[in-house]
Amino acid sequence: MGFADQRFNVNLSILFTELPLLERPAAAAAAGFAAVELWWPWTGTPTPGRLELDALRGAIEDAGVRLTGLNFYAGQLPGPDRGALSIPGEESERFRANIDVAAGFARSLGCTALNALYGNRVDGVDPAEQDALALENLVLAARxxxxIGATLLVEALNKPESPRYPLVSAPAAVDVVDRVNEATGLGNARFLMDLYHLSMNGEDLRSVIERYASRTGHVQIADNPGRGAPGTGSLPLEELLDQLRKAGYEGWVGLEYKPGDEPSSDAFEWLPREAR
Incomplete structure (x- = not known):
């Protein structure tokens, strides 16, 4: 087994960002990839107009790639925000306004994974109040x-880069998954296993895979240190992905790394073109 046995997609919110958004799907296709994923691309609004939605949908369809993952509205990403659904007031309302818009866009492209970032802790607000609001909004998102026949993903980030984000371990994120599934009875909430974030938290990645592979709905990778392409750091990513496959994970692996100083089109030399 090895990289050639995985199904990779490209995150167009961190790779090919030197290009305008509407040119990125075609660039990913030209690099040999058949699938892409996105953070919510309209950071300024949870409810973009039909022309903007249609333009991105058309760019993805014209490129001949599949959209396999989409984030719900999460505020300014990249930037200081880490989600919106647990933040009382305007941000939570913006998340709710986005739910049906994001789900509708995903459905129009056959996308079956929607990622809901939890949101930072807020000064002066009881964490228990934020957690109750988060569960309420995650239930709406799961429904x-x-x-649309999709999975709701819940992701752990890392404490060094996201010190106010409360889900900074695999057990913390899986606990939220369990609470959402218990509240809805649907069973469609799953863990998003980002190996870079978990490694930044100092977690034993092999143990995480052993414990949670069966609970995982999506995987993302970047090397550490540096959040670069596989081979630029010290993570044994090929071995870890092999362990995931042997544990029964057969889903997509999102390439969510920084290309460095080179163009994104040159950041895939580690992966033979026939394996993309």
């Missing part, structure tokens, strides 16, 4: 995902 919307279920209506």
């Amino acid at each position: 919307a995902a279920d209506r």
